[in-house]
Ligand SMILES: O=C(O)CCC(=O)C(=O)O
């Protein structure tokens with residue numbers, strides 16, 4: 001896939017400044033809303049927040065230490081859950097035919113942390129304060145972005161997006177640490193990248209220093225690489241924000257593909273998925289009603305059963321690969 005396709009780097013993503021959003025700068029909030037409507041992805045400049053930049057470094061160091069361990073040690077952290085514990089490489093289908101995914105993950109749900117749950121693995125418990133501090137930062141930033149979006153749209157009271165994300169209502173907000181091991185030149189490429197999908201989230205906060213992330217640009221209809229930028233997160237709109245905004249916000253299909261045919265360095269990405277309370281509900285584009293929890297569970301079921309993938313593949317992309325490009329294009333032409 002990577003070898004036959006040209007490398008196209010996206011030039012369209014806007015950069016939003018965290019300090020201006022925090023200061024409730026109206027122009028910056030307007031830029032934010034426009035990015036969520038048109039591209040569905042944007043860079044968030046974090047350089048004004050030395051604490052989160054420092055946490056990013058510390059998280060990567062801890063990920064390296066963790067993932068370096070022998071597989072049998074990491075497998076002791078396997079919990080058979082989508083929200084906490086270890087999952088080895090090759091558990092889900094890959095982006096290329098006949099391949100499996102090329103990443104291993106360690107996940108922790110925010111709720112398990114808040115509860116002090118015994119399900120948290122030893123590896124997580126021993127660094128609990130550090131990981132929780134990262135979750136709190138990522139949560140506060142994504143929550144603040146939701147507030148700015150609600151205000152820009154003139155939403156009030158229980159119709160504001162934050163209302164569906166209130167504590168202590170249970171939610172599946174989760175921190176996912178991903179390691180894509182570099183490819184050995186001698187072996188067949190059976191484990192590669194990350195299948196195309198849209199996110200089961202309201203907003204996704206992603207930190208990565210290595211290339212690989214692509215989105216299906218709604219402006220050009222092409223797969224474009226998103227350049228990793230130091231000091232910048234990549235934020236994208238998830239399914240819930242798209243559905244709850246009546247399709248006004250774009251939850252865009254993305255995947256991970258090595259820049260060259262073989263990935264020549266280890267790739268580490270840190271993903272915080274801000275999710276709604278489990279009982280929040282919405283209608284999908286076909287009009288079917290779902291709770292957030294039902295949508296989460298069903299989408300994961302499809303993800304993990306390659307036999308139903310073709311038939312139900314649209315669920316993975318939230319039925320949007322074709323539809324949404326049209327919605328977004330209409331959005332652009334009507335402006
Ligand atoms: O690893 C990445 O860069 C992307 C991961 C991703 O899309 C996800 O976890 O939803």
Ligand SMILES: [Fe+2]
Nearest residue numbers: 197198199254
């Ligand atoms: Fe994703």
